[in-house]
Amino acid sequence: MTSGDPDLHTLAGAYVLDAVSADERARFAAHLAGCAACRAEIGELREAAASLGTARAVRPRPELRESTIRAAHRTGQFAPVIAGKQHITRRRRAAGRSRAIRAAAAAAAVIAVAAGVAAGTHYADQQGRQQPFTVSAVLSAPDAVMRSAPVSTGGMAIVVASGREHMGVFIAHGLPPLPRASSYELWLMGPAGERPAGLLRIHRNGMAGPALISGMSAGDMVGLTVEPATGSLKPTSEPVVMIG
């Protein structure tokens, strides 16, 4: 631990044990973001703390298994970060272009990413395994439908959805940047209620996505809201766009 005030430095143990106030937790987390040595230390102490917990394992009642697993499968996941942005970063935003043209440009970006996949581009995960890039599976689904809508705070959003795959791809551009404490979060909003569908990362050029949305069902719309940086379980603000 090198940077920051020495007081924070001594907080490492208490932080790992969750023995800090909410305010201290936030301050220490901010400190960690800029201190690689501290992150390494915290990582090791966390393994030790985890043993305190796993040593106390108890067997859950068997009936909890199915209900928990079923609940998970009804819940949207945080979207993975997609490593395909090199396909879209060079697109420039011209001030005078109409919304329709912008939408077309964003759609072209989605298709450019998909084309990369078709050409055999795969993205390796951290273990080095190759994964199929399933944006293409959605885009090439025979029943895929594309819809676009302006974002109330600026920019355009596009959703390509496949009812058969129960999946959608969300992409946007020209979204206003948010302060560090906030994030854009995607939601599925429909007859089954509001389900979180992942945080949306904005690239430096104002492009966002493509984000895969799983678990779409009939009547679902895709919504985007501004939430605290770590995301929310339910939307806490009005959607800036709803598409579906």
Place this chain on the structure above:
Amino acid sequence: MTDGDRQPPGALPTGRLRGVRGARGAHGPSPKLDDLLADVARGDEQAYEGVYDLAAGWVLGVARKVLRDPAMAEEVMQEVMLEVWRRASRFDPALGSGTAWVMTLAHRRAVDRVRSERSHSDRELRAATAVIDYDDVTEAVEASLERERVQRCLASLTALQRESVSLAYYGGYTYAEVAELLGVPAGTVKTRMRDGLVKLRDCLGVQR
């Protein structure tokens, strides 16, 4: 660390694709959870069942210990396991093991819950439960090997290190509360917590 904002690149497999990748073996016991989490990040429902079978007991255990209320502990376990499903793409094996990642989510959730419950009760009650905590922690347990190993390592800590770590982890107390309960300056408790964890890490031979 916002346990959340670092994420491996990845994508969700479609239902059709899932059947194709079957060759994930039952080799190597410890990296298994990490592998399963990587699959869960891509929406693999079968992998999630594996994660549940490995981790739900740990999560329930820590929730029971911290909350001391079986029904509330079950609720917290289900919430945490749902979080594991939702946030799996945020798990980064470069930052630590899957076990530590799940347990961090679990402990934080249990502690947040016990603190909101406690804010309704009075100080005397808090002091009383603290004593129960301590007795419980030092009592002899003879269950699993893992339990014995952790217990042995806890015993190698100084009394103040052990009390500080135990009251925080199992009792859900902040270092300021621990300081008050033990009648020791807060600064001392902070350093004992860190020293205690370092000693515990060395004793357990924690590997990264």
